Amino acid sequence: MELEKPESTFDQDVLKIDDTLYTVNVQEIEVFIEQCRRFMPLQSNNDFELMTQEISDSLVEFTRGDVPMEQIRPQLLFLREIGFLLKGFLTPAEED
Structure with missing residues (x-):
């Protein structure tokens, strides 16, 4: 994977x-x-x-059943936002 800026085809x-x-x-x-x-x-x-580490730790802790859902809510929301980011992060470039 490489980041490039073609001469005049794209403006980003x-x-x-x-x-x-x-x-x-x-x-x-x-x-x-x-x-x-x-x-x-x-x-x-x-x-x-840190959030990704907390997600990992929370999932390990949650499997024991003693972690309330509200404690892992921020981590789950973060995972959801990662999903949206990855979905919209790359858009095929259209050449003029």
Whole structure:
């Protein structure tokens, strides 16, 4: 995978994956971050890594049955937002 900016075909960044060009949807990333801010702190990039670690830990703890649903609610919401991000992150680039 490589990030490239073709000379005049596109006016935004493009990813090339297996000879297919995809535009980078910066607006989708902005929406993702704003949605995440509704249920988790975002003071640094480490917050995303911490959340994924908490999700993993919570799932392990939840299997014991002693973790209330409200305690893992932010992690589940984060996973949902990741799904939306991944769904809209890459859009096939259309050449003019």
